[in-house]
Amino acid sequence: MGLLDGKIAIITGAASPRGLGKATAQLFAEHGATVVITDLDLAAAEAAAADLPGAGHIGLVGNVTDKADCEAVAQSVTDALGRIDILVNNAGITQPLKLMEIAPENYEAVTDVSLRGTLYMSQAVIPTMRAQGAGSIVNLSSVSAQRGGGIFGGPHYSAAKAGVLGLTKAMARELAPDGVRANAICPGFIATDITAGKLTDEMRAQVLAGIPMGRAGEASDVAGCALFLASDLSAYCTGTEVDVNGGSLI
Numbered sequence: 001m002g003l004l005d006g007k008i009a010i011i012t013g014a015a016s017p018r019g020l021g022k023a024t025a026q027l028f029a030e031h032g033a034t035v036v037i038t039d040l041d042l043a044a045a046e047a048a049a050a051d052l053p054g055a056g057h058i059g060l061v062g063n064v065t066d067k068a069d070c071e072a073v074a075q076s077v078t079d080a081l082g083r084i085d086i087l088v089n090n091a092g093i094t095q096p097l098k099l100m101e102i103a104p105e106n107y108e109a110v111t112d113v114s115l116r117g118t119l120y121m122s123q124a125v126i127p128t129m130r131a132q133g134a135g136s137i138v139n140l141s142s143v144s145a146q147r148g149g150g151i152f153g154g155p156h157y158s159a160a161k162a163g164v165l166g167l168t169k170a171m172a173r174e175l176a177p178d179g180v181r182a183n184a185i186c187p188g189f190i191a192t193d194i195t196a197g198k199l200t201d202e203m204r205a206q207v208l209a210g211i212p213m214g215r216a217g218e219a220s221d222v223a224g225c226a227l228f229l230a231s232d233l234s235a236y237c238t239g240t241e242v243d244v245n246g247g248s249l250i
């Protein structure tokens, strides 16, 4: 028996083969969920869905910064599968810029995907979750929001991910009476395409020195946390932020 038997889950930005979204989709499918993978490229989303264990998973194209796209994804899922139990707002981009290097278009690009995208996709599924009287929304924030920066993201990324934390708490407060929960995950340094190839050996050693557990996280470490927050194991948790960072903030 899986923790998500019979559940319908949408995971945004989950086509990246080594990404947190794909690892989460894999674990959710192993636990019995029917998973809808969305991403910018339809073929990649379909291929990622086809790669999951079990049958019935779906890949859809969807730009989370486009409200009409988000609504179309939610409509497609309710038309095809009848309900939406879980939304993981995973899509995100980074830009390794310093404060004074951030141009308006940089600010817009980064905040649009993480913050506007989280708002738009949540707005798209909330009517269905409210009507069901149940739902779990899991938002990907970052350790960058908590410690004011990191090597990859840039200050605008920290700001966007801090915004995701505020949005998560506000959503949790407003949606709790309707039976809908919202929680955030703050991953630390996780080995995915977002971090791959962006560190010199010296930078990598410096990053690892700041992690008490002495290793980078794996995508599966974040997926396990997402499974907890998506499932009834966390039935009394809402508005929380869970650190998955090997002790980086101790």
Ligand code: NAD
Residues within 6 Å of the ligand: 012, 013, 014, 015, 016, 018, 019, 020, 021, 038, 039, 040, 062, 063, 064, 065, 089, 090, 091, 092, 093, 113, 114, 117, 140, 141, 142, 143, 186, 187, 188, 189, 190, 191, 192, 193, 194, 195
């Ligand atoms: P990734 O780059 O591997 O995957 C991100 C995915 O988002 C890609 O498939 C990309 O196509 C998709 N995407 C980008 N813009 C999109 C848009 N407008 N609409 C829909 N999809 C879009 O990244 P990842 O490392 O798996 O990160 C996943 C999430 O976790 C992100 O929100 C990231 O900021 C966050 N995070 C990652 C780390 C880390 O160390 N990897 C740490 C903290 C937080």
